[in-house]
Amino acid sequence: MKERAGIQSVEVGFGLLEALGEAAGPQMLRDLAAAAGMSAAKAHRYLVSFQRLQLVVQDPASTRYDLGPAALKLGLASLSRLDPVRLGRERAGALMERIGHTVALAVWGNHGPTIVHWEESPQAVTVNLRLGDVMPLLSSATGRCFAAYASKEAIAPLLREELARAQKQGRSDVPGTMAGVRAMLDEVRTRGAARVVDVLLPGIVGFCAPVFDADGHIALGIVALGPTGTFDPDWDGAVHGPLRLAAQQLSADLGWRG
Incomplete structure (x- = not known):
């Protein structure tokens, strides 16, 4: 079956969310970018958008990134539907x-x-x-x-x-x-x-x-x-x-x- 077309940038950006989800805690930009297999500059652009959507938050003091309230909301909704x-x-x-x-x-x-x-x-x-x-x-x-x-x-x-x-x-x-x-x-x-x-x-x-x-x-x-x-x-x-x-x-x- 022919693979359906998608939006590649969404799939690439998800790598950052996946890396955050697998990490033991908040991550520095360089470490997060490395885990997702992209440059720090590219990762930063995605993270800015994810912050606007509240999927990601950044601690002002440490500058580390972590999953945000929107990610938690989605996760809880998914868990509530699992049988x-x-x-x-x-x-x-x-x-x-x-x-x-x-x-x-x-x-x-x-x-x-x-x-x-x-x-x-x-x-x-x-x-x-x-x-x-x-x-x-x-x-x-x-x-x-x-x-x-x-x-x-x-x-x-x-x-x-x-x-x-x-x-x-x-x-x-x-x-x-x-x-x-x-x-x-x-x-x-x-x-x-x-x-x-x-x-x-x-x-x-x-x-x-x-x-x-x-x-x-x-x-x-x-x-x-x-x-x-x-x-x-x-x-x-x-x-x-x-x-x-x-x-x-x-x-x-x-x-x-x-």
Whole structure:
């Protein structure tokens, strides 16, 4: 398809706004120009126009430039219209095809992590999971992911209940003490994802990677699961690597700057 004509100067000038957005703080003209790949004189002309539009402000004392109130207004308007589940649904199919295994999306519901979308691989084995199912915190990758990143107030009662139940049942495939739970959740945060092998479902491996919103709160979990015979269970392997990258990209698109 023929590329539509645009206004090149607008595209060039956007490089300055993009550089400001990626910078850790206000920038000097020379550094901003270098980051945008243009001369200081050229960058200055763009910045004068951006200041008039309040997209950029300049500190009179330091002469450094930063994003202005109009940029904030546009950013907040964009964030208010973002729907994490919709964006996740749009990308789940491509991720499923890339890793060759079933992909699901989960959000925090009234009773815990809840499956809200299911993208089943043609080679998938039958698992007894459905849309609307609430996942356990200790024995599922989804639950462990949310337990690691959700607010302590939200997960504490559910964790205590599950831990007591696991202790009563004498389970050895989940932590048996609160210290063990904390160690498990620390590993989830270190790895950037949760993993279970033969825990919730026999013969099934599952990963869940967190997606964060602009405030750093977990917005949803992206889940991948498949049979132990064909599913790569390794950290940074054929499943975990692409899954974590997809979660990081979706987080960035939601405004997360972690």
